[in-house]
Amino acid sequence: MDVNISRSPVVDVTFSAPPSKSYTHRALIAASLAAGRSRICRPLDAEDTRLTARALRSLGVPVDWGDNEIVIDGTGGALPGGDPVTLDLGNSGTSLRLLSSIALVSPRPVVLTGNRRMLERPLGPLVEALRALGGEVAYLGRSGYPPIRVEGRFSGGTAAVDASMSSQFISSILMAGPSADGDVELKVPEMPASRSYLDVTVDVMEAFGATVGRDGYTRFRVRRGTRYTGREYTVEGDYSSASYFFAVAAICGGTVRVNCLSPASVQGDRRFLDALEAMGCLVAASGDTVTVTREDELFGITIDMSSAPDTVQTLAVVAATAATPTTITGVGHLQYKESDRVRVTAENLQRMGAGVSVGADRITITPAPLHGVTVNPVDDHRTAMSFAVLGLGVGGMTIRDAECVGKSFPGFWDALRGAGLL
Ligand SMILES: O=C(O)C1=C[C@@H](OP(=O)(O)O)[C@@H](O)[C@H](O)C1
């Protein structure tokens, strides 16, 4: 499916944020390992979260996905035995990384694999840590990458984790921690990438009754005997997905309100709002609603987005419409995502007329007169959504294979149509 995008006049629209993908993955896992029944309310129903649910069912967890809720009778920390099982996680990095540790909880041999791009997304530091904690983990293809086969016992102990490529390596072990035979202690020698997602992990673990010891982002501990308890849990709104709506105001001018967002959220992509404010937008929050207004031209900034990786592309497209250049740092690990996002973003902005320079851990966007192009997102949902929003400011844009947004935000195109923007 291709979507053609014309230039939009100044906007005055209200959107609802979809549920958080990261929170939904984690609630599914915690509920699966919990003692007792959980009801997950307003889960994100998207390709990636469905992959996690399907994988948990394959591991023997009774996951009942109903109408806007998921009911799970938790296993109480253990997983049932059975034949070896293979989990195909598509290109859901969160699913594959987090479930790699859940696989160690299972008494069955578990193979974790994915699509072609997933097999290019690194896993080495997580495998090394799982081996140190009792896992017998084998690479079935290229060393350091999926597919892997996980056997052994989650005995626990101490492991050092290099999370410079992905915070998910740490989140994975922590989420499974309550099911280890002994204490789990993780030492993190250097600042993890996307560190805010570790706050999301700890938030969900504690919401389901687990206690997590930590020293900032350098050390994490889950004590033997820690357990999850089933509960009713409502998934908060997704600030990463909401960024595209906020960017509509920044790029087209006018006002966008987005509701269903938690004002106390620990999601790192709230930082996108700080960036918009620094560039000249008016940002206001009231209850569950955030309002962004852009009246005058925006000016470029220099900002570290290392803890807000999923809104780097959204910020880059906004930056291309500002009056002066923007430099975004902390972007080196974006090469490991659904695509090499810094390269893809640079190439497409340059095709549109912007000046872009890329360094080891930064991207600088120098605004210039822009023209619409046809963008092939190469199956990356965030490339599709960020350039769609830029198209509303430039016109003459076509997004190829637009259904790829289903990975995280299946309602994206309908939301723009419902607001009269398509
Ligand atoms: O743990 C999570 O839910 C996620 C962590 C981040 O990945 P990295 O930690 O690999 O940067 C983020 O980009 C991804 O969309 C979701």
Ligand SMILES: C=C(OP(=O)(O)O)C(=O)O
């Ligand atoms: C990188 C992302 O997700 P994942 O790591 O789960 O593939 C994303 O949603 O941008």
